[in-house]
């Protein structure tokens with residue numbers, strides 16, 4: 181153990197990366213274990229495939245629908261709905277949240293209605309929206325947007341309000357314009373909360389898209405689940421579910437990566 | 450602070466003429482300014498009177514220190530002088546014009562460092578120039594120069610949370626100095642520091658002020674710090690604060706730490722203390 185003191189911080193860093201690697205391994209290991217247990221359960225209880233298909237059967241189905249292109253056909257539309265719905269919901273929430281954060285009066289005026297709107301389950305509202313809005317694409321995008329809107333709105337308000345008043349004073353003393361205060365103070369200060377909200381938002385958006393497709397659709401992963409259930413093709417249902425999970429995990433990972441990049445300063449001790 | 454309390458940045462144009470009078474000739478003059486804070490709308494508590502009718506005049510090049518008990522309205526007074534807070538009554542005349550908002554010639558150092566945690570030290574210090582849309586090279590050069598002046602070279606790329614309290618205050622000072630203000634307003638900038646660091650920072654501050662030839666008004670809790678730095682010490686009463694006495698400090702400059710052992714330094718601090726104590730009976 182030469183150069184003890186000089187090595188101390190370095191070895192600390194090494195240990196933490198090792199711990200990180202272990203954490204990365206842990207999740208796939210858990211997954212493998214779960215699949216093994218699932219397989220054992222099916223073998224032991226001899227379930228028919230429409231109740232609980234074996235993992236191998238699901239995997240084969242997965243390969244088949246990937247090969248014939250039908251999985252991508254449905255996934256494509258669901259992804260589109262998710263992205264368009266998030267874009268719409270987030271931009272409305274950001275703009276509205278900003279003004280609500282700035283004006284207590286506006287907040288007092290609108291918050292009862294916002295809370296009331298949030299209390300109506302989206303699943304009850306979705307059929308209505310489908311009836312009211314002729315364009316099936318638009319109604320689904322709107323349902324996704326509504327699903328994430330409230331969480332995004334609250335996070336925007338909390339984020340903008342988290343700005344230190346003395347930093348606002350500083351910006352005033354430096355004669356910053358309103359735009360400069362927004363871009364150089366309010367947005368960076370709110371970023372941790374905003375990204376936290378986005379993490380919740382992406383998973384909600386996936387749920388929103390499925391809800392929208394349940395209500396009325398002839399394409400999409402939600403539709404695929406409905407279809408598979410109707411014809412008792414449980415392996416297909418599992419494939420659609422797995423795809424949804426993969427989408428949610430990937431979206432979450434993208435936001436986490438964004439967080440890692442944008443909030444590097446927060447990790448400094 | 451509610452929005453209507455503070456000046457809007459856009460309203461920083463001086464159109465009104467100040468009332469004619471002797472004060473109009475001073476470099477900086479506050480005329481019978483008062484400030485009260487309204488209680489939160491929910492309860493019917495009476496408003497807090499933070500500052501009673503206060504007048505003061507400061508000439509260009511002076512170093513004025515303000516001492517007073519905690520909560521007596523020192524920050525309130527300084528914010529009004531910096532155009533960051535509107536007085537409920539009275540007016541401030543700066544360089545012959547009515548002060549209606551923050552000015553580019555006035556630099557303000559807050560009671561705590563008040564740095565942006567997401568910016569590196571260099572980018573924090575560069576902020577004022579960035580807001581003025583200066584060319585990137587100029588920003589870089591001036592920010593580096595002022596960081597060197599406050600002894601923070603080598604820490605350009607550190608983040609505020611990696612700095613000690615004293616270093617953070619230095620970075621805050623550098624950020625204010627980078628746009629070379631004519632008037633430096635300092636609100637207990639070294640209040641959170643240990644005595645030794647504080648003395649060193651005081652010396653540095655005197656050097657910096659000489660280098661920039663600026664006028665300074667500094668709030669402090671420490672009587673010896675006030676006497677060491679100032680040409681004039683103003684003493685405030687308890688809340689609602691007003692200036693009850695001023696003590697001239699005719700000590701020679703440049704000042705060194707040896708001065709603190711001198712008999713005239715001791716007699717001046719004693720005098721300031723006596724004035725303060727008189728307020729508390």
Ligand SMILES: Nc1ncnc2c1ncn2[C@@H]1O[C@H](COP(=O)(O)OP(=O)(O)OP(=O)(O)O)[C@@H](O)[C@H]1O
Pocket residue numbers: 450486487497498499518519520521522523524525526560688
């Ligand atoms: N924004 C505000 N709203 C309501 N009351 C305030 C506000 N700011 C200050 N006050 C009150 O005004 C009085 C003076 O405050 P100020 O901050 O000016 O004191 P100070 O002399 O700077 O105190 P300290 O030495 O502790 O910093 C205090 O009683 C405080 O409670």
Ligand SMILES: [Mg+2]
Pocket residue numbers: 523524525560636
């Ligand atoms: Mg104060």
